[in-house]
Amino acid sequence: PNEITVGELASRMKKSPAEIIKKLMLLGIMATVNETLDFDTASLMVEEFGGIVEKEIILTDEEILFDDFEDTAEQLKPRSPVVVVMGHVDHGKTSLLDAIRDTNVTEGEFGGITQHIGAHRVRVGEKKITFLDTPGHEAFTAMRARGALVTDIAILVVAADDGIMPQTIEAINHAKAAEVSIIVAINKIDKDGANPDKVKQELMEHGLVPEEWGGDTICVEVSAKKRQNIKELLEMVLLVAEMKELKANPDRKAKGTVIESQLDKGRGSVATVLVQNGTLHVGDYVVAGTASGRVRAMNNDKGKSVKKAGPSIPVEILGLSEVPEGGDEFYVVEDERKARSVVENRKFQEKKEKQKSATAISLDNLFEQI
Ligand code: GTP
Numbered sequence: 001p002n003e004i005t006v007g008e009l010a011s012r013m014k015k016s017p018a019e020i021i022k023k024l025m026l027l028g029i030m031a032t033v034n035e036t037l038d039f040d041t042a043s044l045m046v047e048e049f050g051g052i053v054e055k056e057i058i059l060t061d062e063e064i065l066f067d068d069f070e071d072t073a074e075q076l077k078p079r080s081p082v083v084v085v086m087g088h089v090d091h092g093k094t095s096l097l098d099a100i101r102d103t104n105v106t107e108g109e110f111g112g113i114t115q116h117i118g119a120h121r122v123r124v125g126e127k128k129i130t131f132l133d134t135p136g137h138e139a140f141t142a143m144r145a146r147g148a149l150v151t152d153i154a155i156l157v158v159a160a161d162d163g164i165m166p167q168t169i170e171a172i173n174h175a176k177a178a179e180v181s182i183i184v185a186i187n188k189i190d191k192d193g194a195n196p197d198k199v200k201q202e203l204m205e206h207g208l209v210p211e212e213w214g215g216d217t218i219c220v221e222v223s224a225k226k227r228q229n230i231k232e233l234l235e236m237v238l239l240v241a242e243m244k245e246l247k248a249n250p251d252r253k254a255k256g257t258v259i260e261s262q263l264d265k266g267r268g269s270v271a272t273v274l275v276q277n278g279t280l281h282v283g284d285y286v287v288a289g290t291a292s293g294r295v296r297a298m299n300n301d302k303g304k305s306v307k308k309a310g311p312s313i314p315v316e317i318l319g320l321s322e323v324p325e326g327g328d329e330f331y332v333v334e335d336e337r338k339a340r341s342v343v344e345n346r347k348f349q350e351k352k353e354k355q356k357s358a359t360a361i362s363l364d365n366l367f368e369q370i
């Protein structure tokens, strides 16, 4: 029953009925000890006294995820690699991404204009590669903080005239921690003073032994500016991807990670998500962080409206109730009720955590005063 008498509530809260009655009076509610209070009023009382209401939760995350079954070998199909570009300041990360986009444009994907959604797909022959536009270190720190592993391969850009610098080392460490394969792009080889061999020497000192020297680190000498060896670099990405045997099951409810998000004046919550397993469809009910909703529309990286997105495909989705955070995991649930209950549960847990820490702080203060 969703009601309780004042007396019963008082005893559960270890307060005197008089205290409860007084609080109620302050809220304009006249009640006696035997008066029954509805759930909302009772919760309000508990909260007024700094307590936490253990509300009945319809479905927990775990219950929702019961269908988080393992895919069988037959269900798994090859998927394209997800790549991030990392490296020291000014070593040419942006230029390299531009150069990569250009190679694709000349191959003539209709129009070739890439709309900025935080990630884009590049075609190399018959295959495709998904590039995250977020600078590698940001992508890693934001996403790894939430335990999200989104990338398969990191292209480490090292300027041939500058060599390994502090952020190069940082990038190597991030990539290693995330167990991501590293391909080195030795950039700016068009420059006077470019010394690729010196870069390779330095790489060795950081545990990356170039293939041509007997190790397993692929190094490609490129010039982002002169568009030299870009195709070779992309082919190496595909080669490494092939060795990794990247697979996913396109025939299940979608699951993935939020790459970027924003509140758009006209369109509301706009989130770029990377589908990592399953296929996302327009009309699906989605949960992402504490946002939920039905996917109203989806756009691909070329700004084209699409009806579905399979594994390794980044899409912009419209229709979420709130703006999720980059790095939030998203997944499709059966219906709106499930979506709502997961989000409500999450918000409730968050509130509980906050209240807990608030209580802890006030207790600390109390002891300090004593
Ligand atoms: P941040 O985002 O600031 O960390 O820099 P970045 O790594 O994105 O480097 P960016 O692509 O902005 O390039 C830095 C500078 O190096 C620019 O002036 C580029 O024109 C130049 N540059 C990049 N690639 C090459 C190259 O292959 N050759 C030459 N000569 N210059 C290059």
Ligand code: MG
Pocket: 093, 094, 095
């Ligand atoms: Mg840049």
